[in-house]
Amino acid sequence: MSEIANILENLKAIKGVHGAALIEKFGLMKGSALPGWVDHEAVAAMVTLILKASQRATKELEQGQFYNAIIESGKGKILFNTVKENVLVVISTVEAKLGIINLKLSAATQALESLL
């Protein structure tokens, strides 16, 4: 297994995390540990959309470079974190603890940065 896949599988192993994926900013999937019920193409497309919307919003509001985003919904949370020219996406349940996820996410981000 590649080192990227290994890092993503470790994120997926966190309690309450459905899966994780690393997507290049134009939508290319660089690695994924997503569950079977998730359409990979849809995730990649969604990331590009969120990224564009976020970047435009931060630009219009003079907020500087996009760094990360969290979307909370009725059935779960989606976390988007920039890693160089890529976005690391983590899909979790509502119950998942953001504190624990963010801690492991920051370690994963550092590890990925050294690989990319």
Add this chain to the structure above:
Amino acid sequence: MSEIANILENLKAIKGVHGAALIEKFGLMKGSALPGWVDHEAVAAMVTLILKASQRATKELEQGQFYNAIIESGKGKILFNTVKENVLVVISTVEAKLGIINLKLSAATQALESLL
């Protein structure tokens, strides 16, 4: 001053908060306490964009109804919270404490829900 405007001004008064606005889901501004350097039209347009992107993402990933989002950038944070058919937007600095803001945001959301 209307009650909505009053609630938004109270949010703006929080340390580190640049301003707040209440926007109907199709982009109509229902109330605002935004600083002069912020283009109101742009904020309304951005909210619709973020909302569409978020809703599509949560739908594709079977995450249920969109609830809220936070975007963190180099120079600040933007918080989006649904209030019935509207989105309450709060623009803050990087240093602003999310704990304090979220506490006051939840009180503001409840107050707005009783008015809308």
